[in-house]
Amino acid sequence: xxxxxxxxxxxxxxxxxxxxxxxxxxxxxxxxxxxxxxxxxxxxxxxxxxxxxxxxxxxxxxxxxxxxxxxxxxxxxxxxxxxxxxxxxxxxxx
Numbered sequence: 001x002x003x004x005x006x007x008x009x010x011x012x013x014x015x016x017x018x019x020x021x022x023x024x025x026x027x028x029x030x031x032x033x034x035x036x037x038x039x040x041x042x043x044x045x046x047x048x049x050x051x052x053x054x055x056x057x058x059x060x061x062x063x064x065x066x067x068x069x070x071x072x073x074x075x076x077x078x079x080x081x082x083x084x085x086x087x088x089x090x091x092x093x094x
Contacts, residue, residue: 012066014046021074024051029068032061040070052076 014028026044033041033048035058040051045066056072 012045014044016077018074021053022071024070024074026068026070027066029061029066032058032068037072042068046079048080050076050078050080052078 012028015026017025019025026042026049028045029042030045031043033043035041035056037056038052038054040056040058042049042051051070051074053072053074053076056070056074058068059071060067060069062068
């Protein structure tokens with residue numbers, strides 16, 4: 001069995017395409033963390049992305065390809081900087 005190094009940078013690209021602020025398509029999606037009609041939080045290969053707006057709806061999520069489509073009026077895109085993942089005890093005593 002071959003050893004696979006999971007610490008290598010992801011080869012999956014992260015792209016965003018927005019059409020008239022009404023449809024947002026993205027690739028490189030790992031997980032939809034939460035969503036409602038005003039905010040969709042998405043974990044991507046580039047970090048956590050918050051999409052804010054009105055009437056937001058997750059139209060399509062392809063977990064195998066990492067593609068996501070959101071419709072509604074997009075007013076804000078915000079990436080949260082993420083560092084390397086740390087263990088529970090390290091986070092607790094910082």
